Amino acid sequence: MNRTMITATNTLSQLQKQMDIISNNISNVDTNGYKRREATFTDLLVQEFNNQERANKEVNRLTPNGIRQGTGAKLGQAQLVMTQGALKQTDRSLDTAFTKEGQLFKVLVQTNGVNEVQYTRNGALYLSPLSDTEVMLVNGDGLPVLDENNNPITINGEAKDYSIDANGQLTVTKTAGATEVFNLGVVRVNKPQFLEQRGGNLLGLPANVAQDEVLTELTGGLRGEISLQQGALEQSNVDLSKEMTELINVQRAYQFQSRSVTLADQMMGLVNGIR
Structure with missing residues (x-):
């Protein structure tokens, strides 16, 4: 399995968790006193390759030496948002x-x-x-x-x-x-x-x-x-329009990662088909 597929599949599972959080917020839009959760992401460990053995060849470089390759993203935190509801x-x-x-x-x-x-x-x-x-x-x-x-x-x-x-x-x-x-x-x-x-x-x-x-x-x-x-009763602090917008963004990101897996599979097929 190539690196593109690994990175995409790592991120797909985390995007699914974010969709679950947003779906739970939407389903509780009319629940008294419900407080929404907000997901934040962080990078997984980055792998570094020191492909240049001579440090003098890296002089005046603006980026860090070597090559850094990411391995995807993970759900860093699902924070409870305690803002006041109506x-x-x-x-x-x-x-x-x-x-x-x-x-x-x-x-x-x-x-x-x-x-x-x-x-x-x-x-x-x-x-x-x-x-x-x-x-x-x-x-x-x-x-x-x-x-x-x-x-x-x-x-x-x-x-x-x-x-x-x-x-x-x-x-x-x-x-x-x-x-x-x-x-x-x-x-x-x-x-x-x-x-x-x-x-x-x-x-x-x-x-x-x-x-x-x-x-x-x-x-x-x-x-x-x-x-x-x-x-009186406090309503939930869920903004339905905001949650729906966020859900669409996450779905687009999910589709993009799924497409990356498909393209990586097609490229591996082409390589394997070379005689």
């Missing part, structure tokens, strides 16, 4: 929207019997009954929403009103007049490039990355940084 007013008391970038709710996910805290920007909250007198605050998939101490939020008694202030404090007013107060669990993302998509519009941390390196728990005095709006 807000849609719903006037529903358990709908909330962050108005600052980089803040996420905490939810509890059980995978293979192991509990893990994951994160979401989707502020559509619901109530799931636990008994005749107790309900739990959950997200749209029924996963428990956590408070600032990573405990599920459970509400006892019959409630008639729910109020969520700008700093994430949930106040439940009971029919008997009593109130119950909870602090919603919120984190600030410092290094979004480390977050992994876990499905269901949830984000998680890799197993080998410490939480303190990526996230900051907004508790105590830091709760003043939280910025929430009740009765």
